[in-house]
Amino acid sequence: KIYDSLSELEKSQFDFIICGGGNAGLVLANRLSENPAVQVLVIEAGGRTQDDPDTQIPFLDINLLADRAKYQWNTTTTPQKGLLGKTINYPRGFGLGGSTAHNGMIWIKGSVDDYDNWAKVTGDDGWSYNALEPYMKKVERFTNPTEKGPDFVNGKFNPQAHGFQGPLGISIIGNEDRIDDLVVEVLKSKEFNMSVVDGNDKSSLGIWWIQSSVSGGTRSSSATSYLDPIDCRPNLSVVINTQVTRVIQTKKGDFRTVEVAGGPKEPRQTFTACKEVILSAGVVGSAQLLLLSGIGHKQELAAVGVKLTHESPNVGKGLSNQPQTLFSWEGNFTMNSLIANQTFFDESLARWNKNHTGPMNTVPANLVSAFRLPENSTLLKGIEDPSAGPRTPHYYMGLATTEYFNSGSQPTIGAVLQVSEPISRGSVTLNSNDPFDQPNVDLAFLVEDLDTQILLQAYRTAKAQIEHPLMKGFALDRLSPPPEVQIDDDIIIYMRNNTIATSHAVGTAAMSRNGSHDGVVGPDLKVKGINGLRVVDASVFPVNLQMNNQAAVYHLAERASDLIKHEWHL
Numbered sequence: 059k060i061y062d063s064l065s066e067l068e069k070s071q072f073d074f075i076i077c078g079g080g081n082a083g084l085v086l087a088n089r090l091s092e093n094p095a096v097q098v099l100v101i102e103a104g105g106r107t108q109d110d111p112d113t114q115i116p117f118l119d120i121n122l123l124a125d126r127a128k129y130q131w132n133t134t135t136t137p138q139k140g141l142l143g144k145t146i147n148y149p150r151g152f153g154l155g156g157s158t159a160h161n162g163m164i165w166i167k168g169s170v171d172d173y174d175n176w177a178k179v180t181g182d183d184g185w186s187y188n189a190l191e192p193y194m195k196k197v198e199r200f201t202n203p204t205e206k207g208p209d210f211v212n213g214k215f216n217p218q219a220h221g222f223q224g225p226l227g228i229s230i231i232g233n234e235d236r237i238d239d240l241v242v243e244v245l246k247s248k249e250f251n252m253s254v255v256d257g258n259d260k261s262s263l264g265i266w267w268i269q270s271s272v273s274g275g276t277r278s279s280s281a282t283s284y285l286d287p288i289d290c291r292p293n294l295s296v297v298i299n300t301q302v303t304r305v306i307q308t309k310k311g312d313f314r315t316v317e318v319a320g321g322p323k324e325p326r327q328t329f330t331a332c333k334e335v336i337l338s339a340g341v342v343g344s345a346q347l348l349l350l351s352g353i354g355h356k357q358e359l360a361a362v363g364v365k366l367t368h369e370s371p372n373v374g375k376g377l378s379n380q381p382q383t384l385f386s387w388e389g390n391f392t393m394n395s396l397i398a399n400q401t402f403f404d405e406s407l408a409r410w411n412k413n414h415t416g417p418m419n420t421v422p423a424n425l426v427s428a429f430r431l432p433e434n435s436t437l438l439k440g441i442e443d444p445s446a447g448p449r450t451p452h453y454y455m456g457l458a459t460t461e462y463f464n465s466g467s468q469p470t471i472g473a474v475l476q477v478s479e480p481i482s483r484g485s486v487t488l489n490s491n492d493p494f495d496q497p498n499v500d501l502a503f504l505v506e507d508l509d510t511q512i513l514l515q516a517y518r519t520a521k522a523q524i525e526h527p528l529m530k531g532f533a534l535d536r537l538s539p540p541p542e543v544q545i546d547d548d549i550i551i552y553m554r555n556n557t558i559a560t561s562h563a564v565g566t567a568a569m570s571r572n573g574s575h576d577g578v579v580g581p582d583l584k585v586k587g588i589n590g591l592r593v594v595d596a597s598v599f600p601v602n603l604q605m606n607n608q609a610a611v612y613h614l615a616e617r618a619s620d621l622i623k624h625e626w627h628l
């Protein structure tokens with residue numbers, strides 16, 4: 059049952075208490091409550107998200123991505139050294155489904171190297187690609203697009219790499235962009251020599267058609283796929299509009315009680331887990347809760363008036379996130395914009411309401427291409443390869459006309475460029491000991507020169523595609539930055555001024571080997587050195603995966619559910 063407020067909850071003891079009803083939290087809620095004898099409580103700070111057209115209709119995601127939008131925590135970063143001291147918005151999901159109710163819906167796993175790296179870092183082969191593959195398939199229900207028949211997806215994905223029975227609907231949306239075929243031709247040409255691959259089949263190196271967490275023309279979030287179908291289980295309680303304020307040590311080394319409140323001025327209340335408390339509050343929220351609970355670096359906690367309960371100096375450290383910059387060129391075509399043309403918008407909305415097809419069923423790009431630096435690149439000389447391995451990109455990009463999303467009258471071709479596995483490291487630290495105060499979030503974008511140089515290389519690759527003879531007459535002058543910005547130093551200044559947060563941060567409670575002083579949690583995701591507390595969300599990823607990370611959070615949470623069930627003989 060879903061409770062709108064704390065006062066409606068009658069019990070104060072549960073077997074498992076899950077803090078955060080987001081991506082990972084709702085997978086755990088579903089899997090742990092499969093056994094009717096197990097009592098599960100989920101505590102979510104935000105409210106319902108599932109009933110809103112903005113979360114359901116793929117195009118209307120733009121309403122969620124605006125600064126200070128609904129369903130997000132409205133977090134602002136600390137001044138970013140690599141971004142000329144600017145602060146930027148760091149969107150993170152708030153409400154059932156967490157970031158999956160709010161994200162760009164791109165569905166991409168880690169590469170085989172990425173998961174094998176988890177196994178290496180933790181010393182647990184259960185985190186390797188091969189061992190996780192059954193979970194990858196268990197999550198997915200790959201479906202045909204509403205827009206086109208099944209023929210449209212032939213050759214665009216490898217059925218062997220997908221699941222067809224899982225709770226989460228995935229599809230290649232099927233709404234074409236006039237630039238798609240051109241991009242494929244350019245990248246297949248002798249200058250680039252790339253092939254079309256399924257980015258979710260072990261490696262994303264190549265060109266691939268974006269798969270989205272969309273099915274039947276509607277977003278699939280962890281709330282719609284893992285919660286809605288089972289929300290009437292009598293052993294599952296989900297309380298919304300309630301914030302966890304800290305986890306309390308009930309006896310030495312034992313953290314099984316959570317303190318919560320409906321708001322800053324509301325009274326605090328406690329709930330106790332007979333078995334475990336699981337933090338799934340996301341990369342910012344889980345680190346913040348650990349720190350508020352006195353689990354962190356002794357001096358840093360003392361500086362904000364939090365009493366140390368367990369020394370764990372790496373909490374909040376090691377944050378890694380992917381810088382993303384948009385470049386654009388003038389396009390030579392007649393534009394059809396959903397934003398600038400109200401009649402087109404109204405007709406498209408009516409069409410979506412009728413059968414979930416048409417322009418509303420669109421995401422900003424249909425194709426992504428993923429690249430490695432050349433083997434002989436001077437950037438890699440004498441340093442450890444920043445990527446997890448040879449089947450993992452250093453950078454990737456999406457080229458699209460984005461015409462439906464264009465708010466002006468100028469036909470535009472956009473290139474979204476992103477560093478895959480940056481080496482800069484940021485942090486989450488407490489601003490104060492008030493749980494309702496936003497923590498300090500430092501994304502450390504473009505701090506390390508290697509990340510900046512990789513982004514510059516991505517720009518050169520995008521420019522080479524735009525200037526390819528096959529694009530002649532279709533792509534015209536560069537718009538952003540304007541043509542007079544030419545030399546590398548000026549391009550880098552443009553990047554520093556225009557980098558945005560991808561919200562793919564990881565690593566603030568990283569997993570590591572048992573016995574190692576690195577990280578925060580062991581391979582079983584339990585906080586090292588204490589009992590009763592696990593972390594299951596993107597904060598345990600040791601480093602970024604090749605691209606976005608919702609898929610890997612689903613994989614992680616599915617395996618974590620089995621680890622927990624196994625431990626408690628459920």
Ligand SMILES: Cc1cc2nc3c(=O)[nH]c(=O)nc-3n(C[C@H](O)[C@H](O)[C@H](O)COP(=O)(O)OP(=O)(O)OC[C@H]3O[C@@H](n4cnc5c(N)ncnc54)[C@H](O)[C@@H]3O)c2cc1C
Pocket residue numbers: 077078079080081082083101102103104123149150151152153154155156157158160161162163164165166300301302303338339340341343344347560561562563594595596597606607608609611
């Ligand atoms: C705008 C945006 C776009 C993105 N685009 C993509 C994309 O296209 N593809 C992709 O793969 N990934 C994308 N991501 C990233 C991806 O969605 C997230 O990394 C992933 O879903 C995080 O999962 P999580 O379980 O770690 O946290 P979340 O899903 O964020 O869940 C954390 C939950 O905990 C709740 N919470 C936090 N603190 C507390 C507290 N103290 N008490 C109670 N509840 C609390 C939050 O409200 C939230 O519901 C995007 C993310 C965002 C924000």
